[in-house]
Amino acid sequence: MQTHVKALIVGGGAVGTGIAYALSKAGWRDVVLLERDELTAGSTWHAAGLLPYFNMGYATSHIHDHSIKLYKTLEEETGLNPGFSVVGNLRMAQTQARMDEYELYASIAETVDIPHEWMTPAQIKERWPLVRTEDLKGAIFHPTDGYINPADVTMAMAKGARDRGVKIERRWQVDGYHWTGDHWDVTCTKMVEKGGNLVASEEQVVIHADHVVTATGNHAQRTAQLLGIKIPAVVVEHQYIVTEPDPALVEYRKMQPQHPVLRDADAKWYVREERGGWILGPYEKNAPARFEYGVPDSFRADLFPLDLDRIEAEYMSFIHRIPSSENAGLKDDYNGPICYTPDGNPLVGPVPGLRNMWLAEGFSFGITAAGGVGHYLAQMMTEGEAEIDMASLDPRRFGRWMTTEYAARKNEEAYDHVFILHHPDEERPACRPLKTAPSYDRMKARGAQFGCVNGWERPNYFGPLDAPESFDHDARSFRRGGWWKHTVEEATAIRETAGMIDATAFTKHKLRGPGAAAFLDWFTTNKLPKVGRINLTYALTEAGTTRTEYTIVRLAEDTFYLVSAGAWQSYDSDFLAQAINDNVERFGPMWLDDCTGMHGVFALAGPNARAVLNKVVRDADVSTVLSNKRFPWLSARRLELLMCPTNAIRVAYTGELGWELHHPMEMQNYLFDRLMEAGEQHGLKLVGARAQNWLRQEKSYRAFGNELGRDATPLEAGLDRFVDLSKQFHGKAAMEDVGIRSKCVTMLIDGPADADPWGREALYDGDTKVGRLTSGGYSVAFSKSIGMGYVRPDLAVPGTKLRVRMQRKLWDAEVTEDSPYDPTNARIRIDG
Known part of the structure; x- marks a missing residue:
């Protein structure tokens, strides 16, 4: 056993071997992989081996694409056939809404160059006559994917890794992790088989590892306990059945090639051929979570008891879609563990609070993801960042507040939601409401339809007061849903009178101490x-790309209040804390407090915002306290709003006169009532996040997670005015070395009459794909669709004519100047 390694990988399924393969390919030689049983003994052995391209996420689409392309090269490289059957993938639609989903997905696929074709019911029937098509609207077909043998592809990647020097050790279990200050000491125990079970022997070794990657699959909860963290990856039961040969299929195959993998998303199942019969994999309701607190020692390559009654509806719909299958008896059935996370995406990246510890957990589509995850995680480990933004998979997207109970229930929901309509405005209901600001009930009584951000309930928009509980769900659409007209009214109120937005979910930190100023200046x-003023600024990755956006309020010479995106509290807190710890000796002592839950935030904006505040502010000279002279734009000061002390910041993400009112959480209801009373005569309207998103695009305000991320620098994002090149700061040299690969632009779009872009669509110059949207919506100022995105630098010129892919068509778009609405910021600075 090699005891000093560059990287130790824990887990020998497809994901673990994919990471070992990729690290070896990246040039790391001192790599060891440990497996407590045999390679593929976890969920890999009973996986159906499907390789679906379909995914609504940009990063995950890249991951799946890399895997599928990699697997086609493994036999030539390793001599082992991974069993890849490139039969294609036909995803059928019974409704127009499902076709709308496919059309949105297809535009995302175009940004990753994923090949796809459209098929009519008649074309499907002509090509695959065993499929019933009269109740279908159509389908999307991926000709280049299919299915693979999970064990064979795992062994092929393992051989590729071994050929480059990786050591793979079986029957070794990790029993402890200890960080020494510069490496990990990992205690490992030899496992032996007794009576069909694996038991620990007395043989132990300690491996000294610079880096550790956990890819422990079903055993993620045990890994979490050993590391003293929470990993919201919990197993859910997944059943699938294998039929006896179908005589009609056997006859068809005498003259025809295999069927593609068939998916009837509206019926919630997939089907593929298997030795003259069919494999049916349903995603039914009420599949339970298992092993919430760890896998029993006696559970190895085992299965759960069957519950075929649970999948009866899916089985009957399978017979409806392929009528000849009714003549095929059941041959085998499986009910095995499959790992999920609360949002269905895996956990890939650094462990919060720990150094050189990496997670690759929670894979519900592990065979599809294994090769790509290995590739991009290896880039993160060896180069500092991946070439694509992996934040959507970062383990720190889930906060420390998350419990095992929450994860288990949300993971059951994620399983159930595999084949639902994935609306871009989707909001999943399980485990909600959980984190609520005090004014939650008041806003709900006024028609708030809530979204969930880092567990916080946040109004997306305000619907009709008499709406039934199902209104928000019924209002969703891939086009302009039932919420759209309400959002138009809210955006119009901000532009014409006044609106108030609940921004309590903002992440908030306070940094103080003698070293705070020097540290932040470098960071x-x-x-x-200056004291009493604010700025917008960015922290960079090692690669010079955008890691986090901060609004910094300087409360005193050595005290700073930092506001960042609400969805990324744990992500930002971990990043800040580690950077401070690394540099405290360099800059001096400082203390960081996460005060997110201490302060509520109301964003008040619009031409009448000052008039509303004047009704409640108390000052020696009320008539001037909110004037430009005493309270200029981009400044902060303490305001007494009747009996509520408030840290008011003169800034507005909507591009109108406005303030953010940061207040004690326990006084939120008092402040809410007083502001609503004061706003009655000034047209004050409650406004949700969707209207705010539209309005910030009219001002070309970049959003973290959309325009801002780890795959673009602030200079590429067009944020030069927030980058002081006269000083030295973290990531500066790397940022300058990157140069300008693409540029962020705002564009106005002459789109379809019933739809707006969502911010995932492909951009074209003529018939040439030149970029992608990162945000989209509707502009009340210009009465047309609006979007932001990245294009080649030569196309980032106001007046450039481009086209956007929506609903399978290309629609005209024009690049505008930055901030097409009020480019001089006159409305923000209006005095009074």
Whole structure:
């Protein structure tokens, strides 16, 4: 056993071997992989081996694409056939809404160059006559994917890794992790088989590892306990059945090639051929979570008891879709563990609070993802960042507040939602409401339809007061849903009168101490503000790309209040804390407090915002306290709003006169009532996040997770004014070395009459794909669709004519100047 390694990988399924393969290919030689049983002994052995391209996420689409392309090269490289049957994948639609989903997905696929074709019911029937098509609207067909043998592809990647020097050790279990300050000491125990069970022997070794990657699959909860963290990856039961040969299929195959993998998403199942019969894999309701607190020692390559009654509806719909299958008896059935996370995406990246510890857990589509995850995680480990933004898979997207009970229930929901309509405005109901601001009930009584951000309930929009509980669900659409007209009214109120937005979910930190100013000056790209002022600034990755956006309020010479995106509290907190710890000796002592839950935030904006605040502010000279002279744009000061002390910041993400009112959480209801009373005569309207998203695009305000991420620099994002190149800051040299590969632009779009872009669509110059949207919506100022995205630098010129892919058509778009609405910021600075 090699005891000093560059990287130790724990887990020998498809994902673990994929990471070992990729690290070896990246040039790391001192790599060891440990498997407590045999390679593929976890979920890999009973996986159906499907390789679906379909995914609504940009990063995950890249991952699946890399895997599928990699698997086609493994036999030539390793001599082992991974069993890849490139039969294609036909995803059928029974409704127009499902076709709308496929059309949106197809535009995302175009940004990754994923090949796809459209098929009519008649074309399907002509090509695959065993499929019933009279109740279908159509289908999308991926000709280049199919299915693979999970064990064979795992062994092929393992051989590729071994050929480059990776050591793979079986029957070794990790029993402890200890960080020494510069490496991990990992205690490992030899496992032996007794009576059909694996038991620990007395033989132990300690491996000294610079890096550790856990890819422990079903055993993620045990890994979490050993590391003292929460990993919201919990097993859910998944059943599938294998039929006896179908005589009609056997006859068909005498003259025809295999059927593609068939998916009837509206019926919630997939089907593929298997030795003259069929494999049916349903995603039914009420599949339970298992092993919430760890896998029993006696559970190895085992299965759960069957519950075929649970999948009866899916089985009958399978017979409806392929009528000849009724003549095929059941041959085998499986009910095995498959790991999920609360949002269905895996956990790939650094462990919060730990150094050189990496997670690759929670894979519900592990065979599809294994090769791509290995590739991009290896880039993160060896180069500092992946070439694509992996934040959507980052383990730190889930906060420390998350419990095992929450994860288990949300994972059951994620399983059930595999084949639902994945609306871009989808909001999943399980485990909600959980985190609520005090004014939650008041907003709900006024028609709030809530979204969920980092567990917080946040109004997306305000619907009709008499709406039934199902209104929000019924209002969703791939086009302009039932919520759209309400959002138009809210955006119009901000532009014409006044609106108030609940921004309590913002992430908030306070940094203080003698070293705070010097540290922040090095840590961020912009000049630090003076006391009582604010600035917008960015922290960079090692690769010079955008890691986090901060609004910094300087409360005193050595005290700073940092506001960042609400969805990324744990992500930002971990990043800040590690950077401070690394540099405290360099800059001096400082203390960081996460005060997100201490302060509520109301964003008040619009031409009448000052008039509303004047009704409640108390000052020696109320008539001037909110004037430009005493309270200029981009400044902050303490305001007494009747009996509520408030840290008011003169900034507005909507591009109108406005303030963010940061207040004690326990006084939120008091402040809410007083502001609503004060706003009655000034047209104050409650406004949700969707209207805010539209309005910020009219101002070309970039959003973290959309325009801002780990795959673009602030200079590529067009944020030069927030980057002070006269000073030295973290990531500066790397940022300059990257140069300008693409540029962020805002564009106005002459789109379809019943739809707006969602921010995932492909952009074209003529018939040439030149970029993609990262945000989209509707502009009340210009009465047309609006979007932001990245294009080649030569196309980022106002007046450039481009086209956007929506509903399978290309629609005209024009690049505008930055901030097409009020480009001089006159409305933000209006005095009074």
